[in-house]
Amino acid sequence: MHRSRINGVLIDCKVDDIEAAARFWAEALGRPINPAHPGTRGNYVMLEDRPGEVSVQIQRVEHESRVHLDIETDDIPAEVARLEKLGAKVHERLERWVVMEAPSGQRFCVVRVQRAGFDTDANGWA
Amino acid sequence: MHRSRINGVLIDCKVDDIEAAARFWAEALGRPINPAHPGTRGNYVMLEDRPGEVSVQIQRVEHESRVHLDIETDDIPAEVARLEKLGAKVHERLERWVVMEAPSGQRFCVVRVQRAGFDTDANGWA
Numbered sequence: 001m002h003r004s005r006i007n008g009v010l011i012d013c014k015v016d017d018i019e020a021a022a023r024f025w026a027e028a029l030g031r032p033i034n035p036a037h038p039g040t041r042g043n044y045v046m047l048e049d050r051p052g053e054v055s056v057q058i059q060r061v062e063h064e065s066r067v068h069l070d071i072e073t074d075d076i077p078a079e080v081a082r083l084e085k086l087g088a089k090v091h092e093r094l095e096r097w098v099v100m101e102a103p104s105g106q107r108f109c110v111v112r113v114q115r116a117g118f119d120t121d122a123n124g125w126a
Numbered sequence: 127m128h129r130s131r132i133n134g135v136l137i138d139c140k141v142d143d144i145e146a147a148a149r150f151w152a153e154a155l156g157r158p159i160n161p162a163h164p165g166t167r168g169n170y171v172m173l174e175d176r177p178g179e180v181s182v183q184i185q186r187v188e189h190e191s192r193v194h195l196d197i198e199t200d201d202i203p204a205e206v207a208r209l210e211k212l213g214a215k216v217h218e219r220l221e222r223w224v225v226m227e228a229p230s231g232q233r234f235c236v237v238r239v240q241r242a243g244f245d246t247d248a249n250g251w252a
Contacts, residue, residue: 123156
């Protein structure tokens with residue numbers, strides 16, 4: 001059995017200044033930037049986590065601006081296979097995560113466990 | 127003073143069959159469809175709420191598929207004015223909500239309070 005759940009909301013920004021984009025979203029959503037988070041590095045800025053809530057990360061990207069979801073799991077190959085059976089397709093396999101596309105057209109990523117509370121909150125898949 | 131916070135993640139689907147799209151996302155995210163939720167009607171399908179977590183709604187749309195965020199507030203005009211000061215622009219004012227666009231290019235909506243826990247969890251803006 002493996003497990004998975006929503007990890008977070010990723011705000012992909014096609015901008016030159018990722019800090020300015022992160023400041024906007026931090027103020028808009030009322031979640032300050034967390035400079036100490038391991039997810040804050042280079043083109044990535046994490047907003048502060050709220051207990052029990054999904055994470056929010058601002059990312060500088062080259063493609064058009066959009067919002068995407070990440071699914072976190074303790075077994076990436078098993079989760080990708082489960083999602084393929086549901087009709088999703090693999091767009092790109094990277095070293096540490098897999099980019100997939102839903103039958104309804106949205107890209108999302110399958111990532112390793114990142115957010116607190118996974119053990120008690122994730123869904124189990126036989 | 128008015129208040130606001132993230133309400134939820136909206137999965138906009140340019141599809142003919144919103145039920146099939148909702149079934150995919152329900153299985154993918156491990157959150158069953160909630161047919162009894164007032165947000166499930168016509169082109170909208172709500173997934174089951176998790177305590178303290180943002181809501182997830184699947185929407186049938188005519189524009190390209192994407193994911194967007196909603197911000198909920200007890201004062202829509204005040205919240206729109208706050209977000210405009212941060213650099214967001216109004217895209218469209220509808221009867222019950224306002225569609226805005228972030229400086230980083232993503233559309234999002236400002237809606238009235240919809241999710242449990244607003245009183246204890248929302249941010250206050252002077």
